[in-house]
Amino acid sequence: MKAVVIRKHGGPDVLSYEEINNPQPTKGHAIVRVDYCAVNHLDIWVRNGLPGKQVSFPHVLGCDICGTLVEGFGRFKKGEKVVVHPAIQSNIPRISFSIIGGFGKYHGGYAEMVLVPQKNIVKKPDWFTDAEASALNVSYLTAWNMLERSRCRKGDTILVWGANSGVGSAAILLARAKGLRVITVASNKSKSRLAKKLGAHLVIDRSRKDVITETLKHTNNQGVDAVIDHVGAKTWPISIEMLKVGGRMVACGTTTGGEANVNIRAFYSKEASIIGAYLGTKSQLISLHKFMKSRKIKPIIDSIFSLKDAKSAHQKMEKSSQFGKIILKISS
Numbered sequence: 001m002k003a004v005v006i007r008k009h010g011g012p013d014v015l016s017y018e019e020i021n022n023p024q025p026t027k028g029h030a031i032v033r034v035d036y037c038a039v040n041h042l043d044i045w046v047r048n049g050l051p052g053k054q055v056s057f058p059h060v061l062g063c064d065i066c067g068t069l070v071e072g073f074g075r076f077k078k079g080e081k082v083v084v085h086p087a088i089q090s091n092i093p094r095i096s097f098s099i100i101g102g103f104g105k106y107h108g109g110y111a112e113m114v115l116v117p118q119k120n121i122v123k124k125p126d127w128f129t130d131a132e133a134s135a136l137n138v139s140y141l142t143a144w145n146m147l148e149r150s151r152c153r154k155g156d157t158i159l160v161w162g163a164n165s166g167v168g169s170a171a172i173l174l175a176r177a178k179g180l181r182v183i184t185v186a187s188n189k190s191k192s193r194l195a196k197k198l199g200a201h202l203v204i205d206r207s208r209k210d211v212i213t214e215t216l217k218h219t220n221n222q223g224v225d226a227v228i229d230h231v232g233a234k235t236w237p238i239s240i241e242m243l244k245v246g247g248r249m250v251a252c253g254t255t256t257g258g259e260a261n262v263n264i265r266a267f268y269s270k271e272a273s274i275i276g277a278y279l280g281t282k283s284q285l286i287s288l289h290k291f292m293k294s295r296k297i298k299p300i301i302d303s304i305f306s307l308k309d310a311k312s313a314h315q316k317m318e319k320s321s322q323f324g325k326i327i328l329k330i331s332s
């Protein structure tokens, strides 16, 4: 089968489009013919490599899969359209789980076929196209989990970093649909315009305005109920500063680094909370599907690349020139 594999860590050039062996059927597993696989920032972490994290080469990236079952099992039929919940058991102490195509033993969806545990298979909801369904298993699921963990109620104000990102654009759409007041941050005019179109109540263009000043100005100097922070080191100090008394910062990412310098006194004197979020469960994924269908929400797709152009897809994400999800079309 055709696949994009990495044989070493490095820049986009290590992505190699080649012929590899098909996966073989294994007990308790299903083979999925991959139709679409969305690109996530995790793919870049795995491609680059992270200290202390290992994969065995050659490795196939890709954690966000929509495809077709090669054989049926249980109540699933051969040829059925499915998506893959990407969490798999981790053998690393004190880590909830590993992710398919991530740092772990399972190959991912940058290939015509993928072998995954049967228990990770979820029926693809008819409301979404195959490409849309591939966009939901990571960014949207994580944003959904973060919103649940934020404990925000209708009418609360939430700040979402990175309006153009997979997680950020998902969080804006879902937060609006939950009745929250959404402040978001973008880094130029065109991203700000698209963020406004998504329904954010206030968009702060961080290339022109100070995020803390603008947020406080629009919240009567009170701050926000919660922040969705997937950016990490550069934004943690600002996120904490912008929380109101009793506010919650929900964190899931380290795009700008994993070690932040924060004002601890500002944090405890407003009795704030920092809450971690890691993907979401399979039942949360199913609830997310139902919620999006009931509110008639479709994921925001920036662009679709063919598998052999995975390198261009990565370059686009590394330049952060997307707005929404970048997707790879795998099977023709």
Ligand SMILES: NC(=O)c1ccc[n+]([C@@H]2O[C@H](COP(=O)([O-])OP(=O)(O)OC[C@H]3O[C@@H](n4cnc5c(N)ncnc54)[C@H](OP(=O)(O)O)[C@@H]3O)[C@@H](O)[C@H]2O)c1
Binding pocket: 039, 040, 041, 042, 138, 139, 142, 161, 162, 163, 164, 165, 166, 167, 168, 185, 186, 187, 188, 191, 230, 231, 234, 235, 251, 252, 253, 254, 255, 256, 277, 278, 279, 280, 317, 320, 321
């Ligand atoms: N814990 C989990 O389960 C989980 C799940 C999904 C994702 N994540 C993590 O969440 C992060 C986002 O993932 P993604 O796939 O959505 O990534 P992405 O689409 O590549 O987005 C990256 C975002 O970071 C923003 N950004 C970069 N530098 C910034 C800065 N200095 N200040 C403010 N914003 C900045 C970019 O905004 P501009 O373009 O405006 O610079 C962009 O919106 C990644 O670190 C990923 O690993 C974690």
